Amino acid sequence: MNCAECEILLHALIDHELDAGHVRDVEAHVTSCSACAEKLRAFRAMRTAMAQAKLKDAASGALRARIEAALPTPSAQLIALRQSFRASRRNFFGGFAAGALLSGALAASLVLSVFHTNQDQITGDEAVSAHLRSLQAGHLTDVETSEQHTVKPWFNGKLDVAPPVIDLTAQGFTLVGGRLDELGGETAAAIVYRRRQHIINVFVSRRQGAERRGEISESRHGFNVRHWAEAGLDFWVVSDINAGELDEFCQKFKAALRLPGAPS
Amino acid sequence: MAVDSEGDKARRFRDAALPYLDDVFTLARYLMRNTADAEDAAQECYLRALRHFDSYRGPAMKPWLLTILRNVCNAEFARRGKHETLAECPEDEAATEQAPFWQEPQASPETAMLQQHDDDTIRHLVDALPARFREVIVLREINDLSYQEIAQVAGVPVGTVMSRLARARSMLRSAWNVAEGATP
Numbered sequence: 008m009n010c011a012e013c014e015i016l017l018h019a020l021i022d023h024e025l026d027a028g029h030v031r032d033v034e035a036h037v038t039s040c041s042a043c044a045e046k047l048r049a050f051r052a053m054r055t056a057m058a059q060a061k062l063k064d065a066a067s068g069a070l071r072a073r074i075e076a077a078l079p080t081p082s083a084q085l086i087a088l089r090q091s092f093r094a095s096r097r098n099f100f101g102g103f104a105a106g107a108l109l110s111g112a113l114a115a116s117l118v119l120s121v122f123h124t125n126q127d128q129i130t131g132d133e134a135v136s137a138h139l140r141s142l143q144a145g146h147l148t149d150v151e152t153s154e155q156h157t158v159k160p161w162f163n164g165k166l167d168v169a170p171p172v173i174d175l176t177a178q179g180f181t182l183v184g185g186r187l188d189e190l191g192g193e194t195a196a197a198i199v200y201r202r203r204q205h206i207i208n209v210f211v212s213r214r215q216g217a218e219r220r221g222e223i224s225e226s227r228h229g230f231n232v233r234h235w236a237e238a239g240l241d242f243w244v245v246s247d248i249n250a251g252e253l254d255e256f257c258q259k260f261k262a263a264l265r266l267p268g269a270p271s
Numbered sequence: 272m273a274v275d276s277e278g279d280k281a282r283r284f285r286d287a288a289l290p291y292l293d294d295v296f297t298l299a300r301y302l303m304r305n306t307a308d309a310e311d312a313a314q315e316c317y318l319r320a321l322r323h324f325d326s327y328r329g330p331a332m333k334p335w336l337l338t339i340l341r342n343v344c345n346a347e348f349a350r351r352g353k354h355e356t357l358a359e360c361p362e363d364e365a366a367t368e369q370a371p372f373w374q375e376p377q378a379s380p381e382t383a384m385l386q387q388h389d390d391d392t393i394r395h396l397v398d399a400l401p402a403r404f405r406e407v408i409v410l411r412e413i414n415d416l417s418y419q420e421i422a423q424v425a426g427v428p429v430g431t432v433m434s435r436l437a438r439a440r441s442m443l444r445s446a447w448n449v450a451e452g453a454t455p
Contacts, residue, residue, distance in 0.1 A: 015437045022411065022436075024418045050440055053447065057412045060390045062397070066296040070310045074292070074317045079281045132286045139290040228287035229329040247331070 008036045013043045021051055130191050130243075131234070135227045137188050138208045138245035141197065147206065148184030148199055158185045162196050168240060170196035170211035173263045180207065180256055190243065200256070207246040207256060214241045226250065233257050237264065284324045288317065291333050294414050295340050301409045302344045304398055312347060316340040334420040337410065341424055396446045404439035411436060 008016075013036045019025040020033050037044045141147050150161040159172040165187055174182050180200045188197040188210060195212035214236050223234035231253045233244040244260075246253055295316055299309035316339050320327075327335060397408055403425075410421045421436075422429045 015433050018437050018440060019418070019433060022418070049444060053440065053444055054412065056389075057393060060393050062297075062390065062394060062413045063293060064297040064300045064309075066292045066313065067310070070296065070313060071289075071292060073310070074289075074314050077314060077318055078285060078321060132282070136286050136290065143290075143293075228283065229331060 008032050010036075010040060010043055013037070013040070014046070017043065017047045018050065020047070021054055131223065131225065131227055131232050133190055134208075134210060134232055134234070134243040134245050135230050137190055137195075137197070137210060138206075138230060141186070141188065141199070141208055142206060147186070149186035151184040153182045153184075155182060158182065158198065161185060162187075166194060166196055168196070168211065168213045170198060170240070171264055172198055173260060175200065175256070175259055175263065178259050180259070195243075202246075202248055202252060202256070205246055205248040207244065207248065207253070209260070210241075210243040210245070212241050214239050224250075224254075235261075237261070280324060281321075284321050287332050288320055288324075288336060291336050292317075294333055295336050297413055298337055298340055298406075298409055299344065301397065301405060301413070302341070302402070303347075308347070312340060312343045315343045319343065331420065333414070334416055334423050337414060337416070338424045338426075341406070392450055393447075396443055396450060399446065400439060400442060404435060404442060407432060407435045408439045408443060 013033060016025060016029060016033050017037070020030060025033065037047055150158055152158060153174070153176060155172045155174040159169075162170055162172075162185060170185075172182070172185065176182055180202050183199040183201050183206070185199060186197050188195050190210050190212055193212050195210045198209040198211065200207040200209065223232065225232050230245055230247055231250050233242075233253060235242050235257075244253065244257055246256075248256075292313065296309060296313045299312040299316070300306060303309045303312055316336060319342075320336055320339050323339070329335075397405060400408060406425060407421060410416045410424060416424065418429050418432050418436075421432045425432065427435075
């Protein structure tokens with residue numbers, strides 16, 4: 008490798024965008040070329056300084072409000088109104104008392120199902136939103152360690168539940184750390200895992216009521232979401248890794264959870 | 272359910288797209304170099320994105336929004352009859368200047384006190400880069416996109432992203448050295 012090639016590739020090395028073969032080539036060149044070694048050092052330092060500087064702008068509250076206002080806001084209520092309007096129009100054309108009853112019942116059931124659907128979706132969406140928030144700079148972990156015996160005690164006294172913290176590093180999912188989060192207005196423990204460049208958030212909260220629905224396996228906005236309830240706890244798992252790998256993660260997580268003597 | 276598809280769509284769009292408002296606004300600010308223009312561009316971006324949300328199939332929301340934002344900014348430059356994003360001279364005098372080796376910052380209380388000043392200095396240095404290099408630096412260092420995603424947003428091959436980024440960082444480093452020498 009010559010210096011001109013190295014000049015381009017050392018940036019890919021800094022950015023972790025280089026495959027193993029090229030990494031070796033660049034590193035070999037750098038050990039024998041002090042000019043390129045100095046460049047690598049300087050660019051790395053510059054990148055670190057930029058990462059530490061506050062270069063990102065925050066959108067103003069006014070802009071946020073402007074955009075919020077510009078987006079349509081059909082609420083469940085509005086939809087319900089539209090439905091009952093349609094139902095009453097049908098009623099008018101039908102002209103029968105039975106028709107009115109039927110339409111009334113239909114409207115009511117539509118309203119119910121609309122609210123019901125929203126209720127279900129809010130939590131799945133909230134899980135994805137919480138996952139997205141966690142990916143914002145500096146928000147991923149409050150306690151950063153791959154050591155489960157450090158993460159678990161950290162949650163003590165911060166939550167009304169003791170979340171299970173399971174080390175799956177040996178099984179290909181690195182424990183990154185934990186943080187406090189909020190899900191559906193409730194404080195939740197978030198346990199963070201990494202698979203390659205992908206982050207997996209496991210949200211654990213106290214289970215509310217017995218009527219919450221059981222296992223959920225779905226894809227939302229490009230994220231895979233898994234949900235189940237077990238041992239009085241609600242588990243939400245969100246990641247952008249593919250569905251198969253997330254299922255593998257959930258299986259291993261559940262298996263470890265159910266082992267005798269598992270952290271509970 | 273079909274009946275709430277519109278409301279559902281609007282809510283899904285909010286949940287998926289609004290968390291990236293700071294990223295969108297940041298790129299807009301660095302491309303337009305003006306807060307008011309950046310806010311207009313960000314708003315237009317979200318309205319366009321909502322219109323095209325039905326056809327959105329991923330892979331990731333952030334680069335998708337930034338692609339739209341970039342198109343909005345380019346359209347605005349075109350409307351003004353300027354060609355800032357396309358015809359700006361890529362050569363930069365500072366890039367060829369020889370400057371002393373860049374000093375690695377020390378994590379000391381003294382440098383912490385200088386942090387605010389440093390942030391502003393770095394912002395000015397980034398703002399001073401020619402558009403196509405500024406764009407690639409912001410997408411990489413501030414919006415934190417992968418090379419593949421930058422290629423998607425900028426509409427160029429990954430190889431071009433790599434060479435632009437190398438050039439952009441060289442220019443930035445030279446300007447940085449000059450600025451550091453000038454800092455009292």
